[in-house]
Amino acid sequence: MNKKLNQSMVRCLGLSLLSLVVAASPPQARAAAEPSLVTALVDLAHPGAEISPCFSGLSFEAQLLMPDTNGLRYFRADNLPLVTLFHTLGIKSLRIGGNTSDRDAKKLPGPADWDSLFGFAQKAGVKVIYGLQLYKGDPQVAAQTVKYMMDRYAPLVDSFSIGQESSAYPVTAVDNRPNSERMGAGAERFTYSNFARDWRKFSDAIIAAVPEVRFCGPGIHKDPEWARHFIAEFGNSNHVALITEHLYAGGAGGKVPTPEIGRSRMLSDEFIQTYQSLYDGFVPMSLSNGLPYRLEEVNNYYNGGATNVSNTFASALWGLDFMHWWAARGASGLNFHTGDRVAAGSILLTSKYTAFCSTANGYEVRPLGHAIKAFDLGGHGRMIPVTLSNPSQRNLALYAVLGDDRTLYVTAINKAYDAAARPVPLRIEFKNGFFKAVETMDLAVSNNDIAASRGCTLGGAGVMEDGHWDEKWVRQEDFNRSGSHPGRFQMELPSARAIIIRFIPQ
16 A cells, blocks of 8 residues: 555534544554654634534434343433443443344333433433334334433433344345345345335324434445435435444454454544545535434444454544544544443444453443543534654654644544654644643553553543543643744654643643
8 A cells, every 4th residue: 555645634514624644554564664853733713513422422222221130221310330431431322223223132221221221311411312122113112212211301312213233134034144144235135215215204204203303314334325315215304313333443243354454444544535435425415415423333344353463552542533523523422332342243242442341340441442532632612633754654643623722632542552663753834823831641551552451541541441541641841942932842653642732731
């Protein structure tokens, strides 16, 4: 693959936004070259769109709502470590769905499960996107479900989706596809026309029972054509308020040839090109129809992720870049599919891509969870245009966000992962802006080892099992000295590292 400079001009809500991400492949080859100065010009005079306050989200299987063998529910108001963790990570959207909400549902949640869910949602400060069963479902049961929730918990409800990845529904009486082979162009045969017929039947029944309902959809994996059809048919009717898609850019986790290849792909142009293709395929149509969009189920590789890939520090660098990439393009948010076990076809597998997993005392936060927190630190406010000069075409990305208090957050991500590589010299210059102080925080792992599954830190500390995290910024005392002044800042960016840089206004 040739080295190249990726530039994307994004227009959202009439505001121009330049989010320039530089990535070249393979990262190992780039790391061997002598790094030259990378310069980022941050244009504070032309702020772009505001990032949605509800951008950060998680997605869980519907089966998780029901009691475990000890009669205990995962989502409950007194699950204090989980409540604390949601607040710590900045989670504002909770999506309940997955295969266990639809075609592979063995039992659907009931009133006691919903009461517990919304008790948790209130404590955690999140709004819920709730998935309803379409495949072999009953419109009246769906209507009763929606009515129960809206009568009691309407302020905590974002919207309802009808169906889960319907393009992958079976088209035969007995689904003989292997569990690992039920997604992808070669395995998906269910037609949009059949989905639309059934979706309309369900939505009509629900609207009759709950006139104020809000729907989202179509909730299909990496298929912009379905989204375009859905917008054309339902976008201006049937209470549709949000367009949703799913995205696992790497495909099936079980098909990754080696962990090294899986991690390399995650940090390469290949993933970014997949995002761009999905974006180009439906987002312009969604926004031109006045409809916000959200990726309500995402992660790196599906079927629970890839072994020694999805749970490594590479997923932290990927996840932070992934969140900023979509925020820069006007997405209302992302919901990372997570949980101890997730659906792969009709079975549940131990999740390798989860942001955190249960322990005896709370939750172990994985590298991806630390990336979500890193975004929370530098992802509130308006996107700021950045022009990046990257002569050596280093595999890095840089994003700028201006907070309401005029504090500027720059997130710099070096996705090159050769531990022996020299740090990249980075100079940040400001157009129409001056700052009196600079503080930084690193998202890092020991020895810059992207294959590490433990030892990830943010600001020198990991998120603890009880959900707490100690925030610690490092003041850059040499600001205004050699190489830096109020309108410029220079530093070195090590390989396999992300740094959030906080510029404090004068």
